[in-house]
Amino acid sequence: MKDVLEKASFLIPALLLIFTFVIYPTIATILLSFNINLIPGVNLVEGSTSLENYVKVLTSEEFINPTGLRTSSFPMGAIVHNVIWILIHLPATTILGLLLAVFLQNIKGSSIIRSMIFLGMVIPMVVGALMIAFSFNKDMGIVPSIFKCLGILSLYKTWTSYPDTALLSLIIGSIWLWTGFSVTLYSAGLASIPKELIEAAKIDGAPFRVILFKIIIPLLRPVTVTVVAMTILWVLKIFDIVYVATRGGPGGASMVMALLMWDYFARMNAYTLSATIATLLTIIVLPVVILWIRYATRGE
Amino acid sequence: MKSLIRMLREFKMTPVKWLIANTIAWLIGFVWILPFIGIFMASIRPFEELVEGWWNFASFHPTLEKYYEALFHPYYPLWRGLINSLIITVPSTIIPVLLAAMASYAFARFSFPIKNYLFLTMLFIMAVPQQMMVIPLFFMMNSIGLLDTYLGLILIHSSWGIPWITFFLRNYFSMIPKEYEEAALVDGATYWQIFTRIVFPVSLPGIISAAVLQFAWVWNDFFFALVFLLSPEKYVATRILPSLKGEYHVDWGLLSAGSILVMLIPVLLYFALNKYYIRGFTGWALKG
Numbered sequence: 001m002k003d004v005l006e007k008a009s010f011l012i013p014a015l016l017l018i019f020t021f022v023i024y025p026t027i028a029t030i031l032l033s034f035n036i037n038l039i040p041g042v043n044l045v046e047g048s049t050s051l052e053n054y055v056k057v058l059t060s061e062e063f064i065n066p067t068g069l070r071t072s073s074f075p076m077g078a079i080v081h082n083v084i085w086i087l088i089h090l091p092a093t094t095i096l097g098l099l100l101a102v103f104l105q106n107i108k109g110s111s112i113i114r115s116m117i118f119l120g121m122v123i124p125m126v127v128g129a130l131m132i133a134f135s136f137n138k139d140m141g142i143v144p145s146i147f148k149c150l151g152i153l154s155l156y157k158t159w160t161s162y163p164d165t166a167l168l169s170l171i172i173g174s175i176w177l178w179t180g181f182s183v184t185l186y187s188a189g190l191a192s193i194p195k196e197l198i199e200a201a202k203i204d205g206a207p208f209r210v211i212l213f214k215i216i217i218p219l220l221r222p223v224t225v226t227v228v229a230m231t232i233l234w235v236l237k238i239f240d241i242v243y244v245a246t247r248g249g250p251g252g253a254s255m256v257m258a259l260l261m262w263d264y265f266a267r268m269n270a271y272t273l274s275a276t277i278a279t280l281l282t283i284i285v286l287p288v289v290i291l292w293i294r295y296a297t298r299g300e
Numbered sequence: 301m302k303s304l305i306r307m308l309r310e311f312k313m314t315p316v317k318w319l320i321a322n323t324i325a326w327l328i329g330f331v332w333i334l335p336f337i338g339i340f341m342a343s344i345r346p347f348e349e350l351v352e353g354w355w356n357f358a359s360f361h362p363t364l365e366k367y368y369e370a371l372f373h374p375y376y377p378l379w380r381g382l383i384n385s386l387i388i389t390v391p392s393t394i395i396p397v398l399l400a401a402m403a404s405y406a407f408a409r410f411s412f413p414i415k416n417y418l419f420l421t422m423l424f425i426m427a428v429p430q431q432m433m434v435i436p437l438f439f440m441m442n443s444i445g446l447l448d449t450y451l452g453l454i455l456i457h458s459s460w461g462i463p464w465i466t467f468f469l470r471n472y473f474s475m476i477p478k479e480y481e482e483a484a485l486v487d488g489a490t491y492w493q494i495f496t497r498i499v500f501p502v503s504l505p506g507i508i509s510a511a512v513l514q515f516a517w518v519w520n521d522f523f524f525a526l527v528f529l530l531s532p533e534k535y536v537a538t539r540i541l542p543s544l545k546g547e548y549h550v551d552w553g554l555l556s557a558g559s560i561l562v563m564l565i566p567v568l569l570y571f572a573l574n575k576y577y578i579r580g581f582t583g584w585a586l587k588g
Contacts, residue, residue, distance in 0.1 A: 006492065007412070011403050014402065014403035017399065018463065020459070022428070022459050025434075025437045026433055029433065038436070040443065042439045044435075104325055106321070109326075118570075124522065126520075127541065130339070130556075132335075137552070140354065184578065233427055236429075243522070265435060265527075
């Protein structure tokens, strides 16, 4: 018995904190989205238990905007923006990360270059957001000035202030910030591939393309799974960059789910709707999490 | 020089090719840090020079004025934000690392009925969005008087950090050979003695890695700080920074100086403890 108590004392403090500050609020949020109030002392629910919050959110223009989709102009709705973000960001950082990791292998001082690229992962996202806004600013930034030099005057403007370029500038910025993640993981993965394997292929006269597709990419599969899973999770939960750089604007043109949740919560005090968006976000995140967990814990 | 020749032979490169490849690589690195150079220039150059482009050095009069302005801003003094960030971040690192180390020891060494389910729950929590807990926590904190307090935010950050640190350290602990611990058990040591005298010291590199990443994560966090700290005098650095933007006119010099000050600690941490930082990062992800 003493043994059991001693063993339990290792786990209980951690479990107590997790239960109170993570698990209980998560459950309460889910229930809140169905108009059930589990939070003592306040009443956040007006209607009766139902799915009305889901109907309201899913049919709102902020979430999915049919007019924007039809005319393919922004805003198209928060969830569409999140999807666009993934469709551009995911292939870009994955391919860029792999190619840069392979390319930097034989470079003198490659660890310094890798550190330079990784810096975006080290700094607060708030600072990253300001740097994105800065770099795309007409007066201050280098990007609009480059387009001015190239004679493309339609892009010589503050990108974050116009509906057609606001989201794109944030996506490009997030790729810039997060490529360091995939480069670092792929570099570590490459270092663990036995040198003899690649040497042997080279001696056999295999061209680089074959080595890349037949040896390196298959062996780095575990890294790719992690990079893809983590990137999707991040992009779905993205908040800081949008909040600081554009506040979701102009006119909702760069609104994303996490920021919409915050808007409902803090600006409109629509707690049940806010909880609904949070729950929807979690439902979308969940399959990625499950697949990743199954992959990470296989063989245990 | 000798090593360079060996390298060239190894990769079957001609010197010209080698030079081109290296130049391109360094150019890529340079392009990547251009925004950093940009805001650094914006932070030390007066506005009249900046409108000509920060890359234009026709006239160059560096000044530290904007740093002073940011630190002692009349409404949002950044010095207080930096202090507040430290007050939040230090305990929010120590508490979860200690508690998670204990929990991961239990997960790595003990067998108990619902162990695997508990561990899976921890994994799930790692990926649940922060957005999922703030509404109930906001009202719960309010009713127990912890809203808008350092303690409240520290508790939230600590709880939030425990799952991933537990996951990370459990992998680390499983790699330590059990022989020492078994010998100590035979000699009549308690689990606590084994944990504090053997497991913890032996795993110190892993524990430092976890602490470094948790510290950086809490320092960089914006969302929790935005929701749970309401009085401006308690704002952390990441919360103050966007407020320096101003209502009508954006003062890029001020924002840039503020940005440099806010990122200073995580960047220094990264360079000073690079080995631990990268290990924490890759060890966590490459395990799969």
